[in-house]
Amino acid sequence: MENEELISLKNIVVEFDGERIIDNLNLTIKDREFVTLLGPSGCGKTTTLRIIAGFVEPQAGDVLFECKKINGVPPYKRPVNTIFQRYALFPHLNVYDNIAFGLRVHKVPNTEIRQRVSEMLSLVNLQGFEKRNVSKLSGGQQQRVAIARAVINRPKVLLLDEPLAALDLKLRQSMQLELKNIQKSLGITFVYVTHDQEEALSMSDTIVVMNNGKIQQIGSPIDIYNEPQNAFVADFIGESNIIDGVMLSDYHVRFAGMDFDCVDKGFAPEEPVDVVIRPEDIKIVEPEKGQLVFTVESCIFKGVHYEMIMDCDGIKWMVHSTKFEQVGDRVGMLIYPDDIHIMKKSDVPVYTDGGEGDRR
Amino acid sequence: MKKRAALPYIVWMLVFTIVPMIMVVYFAFTTKEGAFTLENLIQVKEYAGTFWESIELGAVSTLICLLFGYPMAAIMARSKAHVQRTLVLLCMMPMWMNFLLRTYAWMTILENNGLFNSFLQLIGLPKLQMINTSGAIVLGMVYNFLPFMIIPIYTVMVKLDTRLVEAAQDLGCNWLGVFRRVILPLSVPGIISGITMVFVPAASTFIISKLLGGGTMLIGDIIELQITGGANNLNLGAAMSLVLMIIVLITMMVMNVFGDRESEVALV
Numbered sequence: 001m002e003n004e005e006l007i008s009l010k011n012i013v014v015e016f017d018g019e020r021i022i023d024n025l026n027l028t029i030k031d032r033e034f035v036t037l038l039g040p041s042g043c044g045k046t047t048t049l050r051i052i053a054g055f056v057e058p059q060a061g062d063v064l065f066e067c068k069k070i071n072g073v074p075p076y077k078r079p080v081n082t083i084f085q086r087y088a089l090f091p092h093l094n095v096y097d098n099i100a101f102g103l104r105v106h107k108v109p110n111t112e113i114r115q116r117v118s119e120m121l122s123l124v125n126l127q128g129f130e131k132r133n134v135s136k137l138s139g140g141q142q143q144r145v146a147i148a149r150a151v152i153n154r155p156k157v158l159l160l161d162e163p164l165a166a167l168d169l170k171l172r173q174s175m176q177l178e179l180k181n182i183q184k185s186l187g188i189t190f191v192y193v194t195h196d197q198e199e200a201l202s203m204s205d206t207i208v209v210m211n212n213g214k215i216q217q218i219g220s221p222i223d224i225y226n227e228p229q230n231a232f233v234a235d236f237i238g239e240s241n242i243i244d245g246v247m248l249s250d251y252h253v254r255f256a257g258m259d260f261d262c263v264d265k266g267f268a269p270e271e272p273v274d275v276v277i278r279p280e281d282i283k284i285v286e287p288e289k290g291q292l293v294f295t296v297e298s299c300i301f302k303g304v305h306y307e308m309i310m311d312c313d314g315i316k317w318m319v320h321s322t323k324f325e326q327v328g329d330r331v332g333m334l335i336y337p338d339d340i341h342i343m344k345k346s347d348v349p350v351y352t353d354g355g356e357g358d359r360r
Numbered sequence: 361m362k363k364r365a366a367l368p369y370i371v372w373m374l375v376f377t378i379v380p381m382i383m384v385v386y387f388a389f390t391t392k393e394g395a396f397t398l399e400n401l402i403q404v405k406e407y408a409g410t411f412w413e414s415i416e417l418g419a420v421s422t423l424i425c426l427l428f429g430y431p432m433a434a435i436m437a438r439s440k441a442h443v444q445r446t447l448v449l450l451c452m453m454p455m456w457m458n459f460l461l462r463t464y465a466w467m468t469i470l471e472n473n474g475l476f477n478s479f480l481q482l483i484g485l486p487k488l489q490m491i492n493t494s495g496a497i498v499l500g501m502v503y504n505f506l507p508f509m510i511i512p513i514y515t516v517m518v519k520l521d522t523r524l525v526e527a528a529q530d531l532g533c534n535w536l537g538v539f540r541r542v543i544l545p546l547s548v549p550g551i552i553s554g555i556t557m558v559f560v561p562a563a564s565t566f567i568i569s570k571l572l573g574g575g576t577m578l579i580g581d582i583i584e585l586q587i588t589g590g591a592n593n594l595n596l597g598a599a600m601s602l603v604l605m606i607i608v609l610i611t612m613m614v615m616n617v618f619g620d621r622e623s624e625v626a627l628v
């Protein structure tokens with residue numbers, strides 16, 4: 001049954017107050033897939049999730065569930081459950097009653113409710129918390145109650161809206177593992193929203209990168225990281241140097257005043273392009289052996305590597321290396337053809353997460 | 361710091377709440393000459409019927425206020441911000457006018473030759489006896505106390521997180537289920553304080569019954585009579601007040617216990 005098409009969004013358009021929030025979105029989610037919607041804040045991730053849940057009706061386009069159109073079906077009739085941003089637990093109910101909520105609504109017999117709630121409590125490691133007041137729980141515990149409250153209904157699809165955003169780093173990492181395990185062991189399709197690229201890369205089967213209500217790229221984490229389709233994706237996923245370049249011919253590109261071999265083709269001669277190079281793909285060598293010569297402007301220790309800002313005729317580059325370089329020194333640079341990613345110039349505004357504003 | 365800031369309130373409480381209470385208790389248990397007695401309290405028994413009628417009318421008014429006030433508060437809480445402000449204002453506006461004047465105004469509307477009956481005659485319908493009925497008393501109470509029901513419920517509802525409503529829908533509730541399992545239990549605190557704020561003044565009112573109920577004497581009127589009017593029996597008046605306070609207190613305690621249980625059980 002795997003790889004069967006479960007949810008399809010076709011040509012979806014959503015406007016709020018005349019402003020286009022989702023712009024002709026097309027997305028297919030397969031059964032048992034872990035799909036992550038990734039993008040900067042305000043790009044329309046929550047709205048996309050709410051379209052699937054039934055809280056937002058698109059102005060145009062179709063929502064299909066198992067190939068049946070479900071536009072207009074109210075949320076309570078959809079076989080999906082949501083874990084809301086900041087949980088939305090019921091404050092008037094204790095842990096047990098929160099988790100049992102969906103089963104009670106569906107008139108499940110009490111004995112079965114008791115048994116399923118206790119299964120859930122052990123799944124999320126909250127045995128003994130039945131009678132606790134939910135507002136007295138820690139963030140991580142509330143999160144677990146929210147997971148249990150949704151999963152107990154055995155939904156076909158679980159929608160998760162930045163479920164870990166409010167937790168501290170340590171807890172976030174262990175919850176990432178737990179969520180992934182729950183997804184695998186229960187065989188539920190997850191549609192997961194986050195603005196955290198590391199979270200997306202480490203958990204997902206498929207990542208959907210969004211910006212300004214449009215899908216930028218859909219692919220596996222490895223594809224998205226190694227083969228970003230445009231400058232936005234390259235910049236948003238991991239750190240990147242994005243340099244203006246000109247395509248000379250197939251497999252030849254000129255940037256930073258030098259000609260380079262590359263592995264891309266199919267551009268017009270003299271076509272201006274974005275050249276994307278990851279900071280860790282730049283090799284530091286003796287000045288006379290390098291393709292380019294850089295001056296070290298700063299060198300900061302980041303735990304595993306040094307993060308360096310280098311100057312090359314006024315263009316700033318970010319370089320990662322395990323070797324320390326003295327600020328002010330001149331060093332040579334080598335970039336292998338494999339590591340040069342050529343992208344069509346796009347009119348997509350590039351998202352910068354602050355810091356190295358000069359890289360572009 | 362904090363303690364000193366609280367001082368004016370403590371003095372206020374002392375002068376206007378604690379001392380009067382002590383005086384009520386003192387007068388209730390003494391004769392005119394100041395000797396200890398239980399006579400006053402025993403005499404209160406003769407007015408059991410009036411007590412009952414007052415509580416009954418107060419309860420009916422409170423119920424009607426709840427039936428009108430709850431949907432009104434819900435509608436207000438769900439409106440857009442500027443509509444909300446206007447509705448709250450409209451709700452409070454009658455209170456800018458003196459309570460007595462408002463009640464006199466109702467008299468002229470309900471009188472046998474009043475506004476309403478003139479209108480009925482105009483369209484060829486027979487006159488209705490409205491003034492001097494217990495219906496008129498209830499109308500007066502509902503009119504005067506309705507805002508005290510709406511405002512506390514509205515205050516609770518406006519704070520209700522819409523994500524909880526969505527969470528309930530997500531878990532399979534239709535609108536009735538959302539109301540029963542989430543909105544109603546979460547608005548219980550507002551309902552309780554609304555009921556308190558309407559029932560207490562309604563059960564002890566004395567002007568409304570006098571003006572709109574004709575000769576009807578509710579317990580408030582009888583207490584007034586003891587203290588200011590012809591009867592001039594301060595001690596009996598104090599005893600009645602004491603009994604009334606205790607009845608109201610017990611009613612409220614029962615309400616609160618019921619309310620606590622209600623918010624827990626409503627869902628099962």
Ligand SMILES: Nc1ncnc2c1ncn2[C@@H]1O[C@H](COP(=O)(O)OP(=O)(O)O)[C@@H](O)[C@H]1O
Binds near residue numbers: 042043044045
């Ligand atoms: N109900 C709404 N009314 C008006 N604008 C909205 C509404 N919901 C979302 N928006 C707008 O839509 C855009 C996308 O929002 P959202 O989907 O929440 O983004 P994300 O979850 O990616 O941060 C934002 O600019 C937001 O202000």
Ligand SMILES: [Mg+2]
Binds near residue numbers: 042045047161
């Ligand atoms: Mg969001």
